[in-house]
Amino acid sequence: MRNFKKDNYIQKNTNKPVETKFTVKEETELLVFLLRNINKSRNDVKVLLRDKHIFVEGRAVTQFNHILKAGQSVEIKWKKAPEEQKQKGLSIVFEDQYLIVIEKQEGVLSIATEKQKDNNAYSTLSAYVKRQNPANRIFIVHRLDRETSGLMIFAKSEKVQKLLQESWNETIEERTYLAVTEGSVENDEGTVVSYLVESKALVVYSSPNPALGQKAITHYEVLRRSSKYSLVKFNLETGRKNQIRVHAKDMKHPIVGDAKYGAISNPINRLGLHAWVLSFKHPITKEDLRYETEVPSKFMKLFD
Incomplete structure (x- = not known):
């Protein structure tokens, strides 16, 4: 049984709807609700969410796992307002x-x-x-x-x-980065710990001496490998300047395009580092918020 009541389309001198409205009948995730009720693919729905076309109770929502409650209104604005571009x-x-x-x-x-x-x-x-x-x-x-x-x-x-x-350390629940590194990283996962120091030339480097720098902890997991590159997920336990870039160098697998920290290749014409996931507790409302972006297509083409 469908779990919504569908209102009439709002027309604007065209056969195509400008807005589509629903009323939620039972608790469910927003992505599940949209896939059931509009004729769009999963990727198309995620684009609608990302680009702020989906409104719950009049507020734009981008989280695919947002929980809908019975009685709430869901509105799809097919054409974005100018200020939302x-x-x-x-x-x-x-x-x-x-x-x-x-x-x-x-x-x-x-x-x-x-x-x-x-x-x-x-x-x-x-x-x-x-x-x-x-x-x-x-x-x-x-x-x-x-x-x-x-x-x-x-x-x-x-x-x-x-x-x-x-309250950064308490507020931030997850900071996940994706990186393309040079070479095939040997271990599937691991942790790098060092003390980061910045030179007068503004280059950060690792030291084993706690008296010299700030403690930096980076956890990593290899997601894909090829003979030339690795796609690595990095989670920051601390947030120091250039932390992932330095620790990738320490692993003997610098990030592609990062000549400053030892890379000798630049196959995607950019630094291969992307802040992928950010999860935190809202400082005022105390709501848990989580955002995940698309993996850059240039990254994935290296592993096709």
Whole structure:
């Protein structure tokens, strides 16, 4: 039996629906609900979620495993509103009155530098929120390297920024990265522990001496191998500058495209590092939020 009541399509001088509305009849996951009730493939539904076409009780939801309750409304807006379009160099994965989660493209700075003031994630998001209200501001919580793609959190107030930064280790439940490394990594999984030190030339390196640097712990698991490359999942127990890049070098398998840390190949014309999964407890609502991005297609082509 179908578990929804379907309202009439909202038409706009066309035979194609602009919006489709449902009423949930029993508790279920959002992805399961959508697959049952619209004629779209699993991948198509995930794209609709990613691009913020799906609204639950009037709020855009991107999590495929969001739990629907009986009586809630689910709305599909087939055509995105102008303000929901992708921003330059990034896309918004989640937004509420307290924070924004984005997926940053490779080659985009997290924040301005002395040499480059514009065209960074911070300035792009700042312009975006100011279009809604000139008094709005954005606050950086953490950073990704310019050539690393993937998930980042920005706060909408100093209070939320401070809450996230001061309770980072307790708030962040999972930070998972995907990397393409040179060579076939020998062990299926393992842990790298060292003390990271930054040189005067701004190159980070590992030391066994706890008096010299900050303790860094990285767990890894090999997902795929070829004769030339490995697809490796990295989980951060600590979040130090260039931590994964340095530890990949320590493993004798530097990340492709990372000449700074020993790579000699660049088969995908970018750094092979992507912030894949981000799971955290919302600092205000205390809701558990989890976001997972698509694996970059360039990564997977090396293992076809």
